Amino acid sequence: METNLAGKVVVIAGAAGESGSIGEVMLRRIAAEGALPVILDRSDRGNTYAEALDRQGIDALFVRTDVTDPDQIEAAVEQIGEKYGRIDVLINNVGINDGVSLEGSMEAFLQSLRVNLVSYWCLTKYCLPHLKKSGGNVLNIGSKVALTGQGGTSGYAASKGGVLALTREWAVDFVPFNMRCNAIIIAECYTPAYRTWIDGLENGDAKLRSINEKIPLGQRMTTPEEIANTALFLISDLASHTTGQYVYVDGGYVHLDRALLPQVH
Known part of the structure; x- marks a missing residue:
């Protein structure tokens, strides 16, 4: 079955992580489908990744962006628009489990929200005019912490809870424009x-x-490749009538009864 991603402009926030990270693996898989990947990240690894893709004949763009800065986001989207004239998909994939607890400062808590939640809102806001024109979609990368808690990470937990709420809210907002919004929920993924x-x-x-x-x-x-496989499905035409969904890629970690686990020695 075809994903029909060829030629589509896919913006991936946080795609310049280490080789083997979720964002970097998604980047490679999306490029392999013939899409035009745009890397938004504050790490200059993004330039290395874009150059490597260009050498493979893939038209990739890196825009160095601090996603906690709305002005940088706005400028990045303008640059994407100038080069491609469209945006078909936005993947919000920024997240730092920063351990900001009730013992932390108010400013640390607010900064956690800026990184892990407000960045999603800002990126989606500025990409929205392009997404409306293309009838595109948004994929949010979420975490089990929003649903299970973890302890000692109030900022991250609140942010990821907000990401799930926004996923459903945006799915409603997008209906008049024939757009979709979904989220992947990750539990334990063996990243670098x-x-x-x-x-x-x-x-x-x-x-x-x-x-x-x-x-x-x-x-x-879970492997980053398994996350990327699900991402490809959700942003593609294969999921053309799927919206407002939380898709758990976690080996049953969140929902299955632990009493069913075998005794591993």
């Missing part, structure tokens, strides 16, 4: 950042085993 955290623990191997044992399907973490 996750691996770095595990490697930094004194008992990292034991911690990793204990996490894997709690994931019902296969007792393993």
Whole structure:
């Protein structure tokens, strides 16, 4: 089945993470479908990724952008419009589980909201005129923390809860324009950042085993490739009548009864 993404302009926020990160893997998969990827990120790795894609004959664009700065977002969208004249898809994929708890400062809490929630709103706001013209869609990357809590991360939890609420709100807003909005909810995904955290623990191997044992399907973490596969489906014509949905790519982590788990030794 065809995704029909060829020639479509896909804006991916947070696509310049380390090689193997969710954003970078989505970038590669989307480019492989023939789309025109736009990387919005504050990391100059985005320039390296765009140049690599250009060498493969893929028309990619990197716009260095701090997504907590509305002026930079507005300027980035103007640059995209000048080059391509359209935007077909926006993927909001910025998130930092920053550990801003009730013990933190008000400013730290507000900054967490700016990064993890307000950036989604700003990006969508400025891309919206282009998306209306193309009948495009928005995909928000969410987290289980919005639904399960985690402890010690009030800013991130509040932000990700807001992301899910906005997903449904925007799905309603978009109906008159034949546009869609969905969210992917991630639980435990083995990204380079996750691996770095595990490697930094004194008992990292034991911690990793204990996490894997709690994931019902296969007792393993989700891979970034599995997230990217679902993203491709949701932004493509294959999901043409799917909107306002939270799609869990988590091996059953959030919903399945832990009593069903095998005893792993």
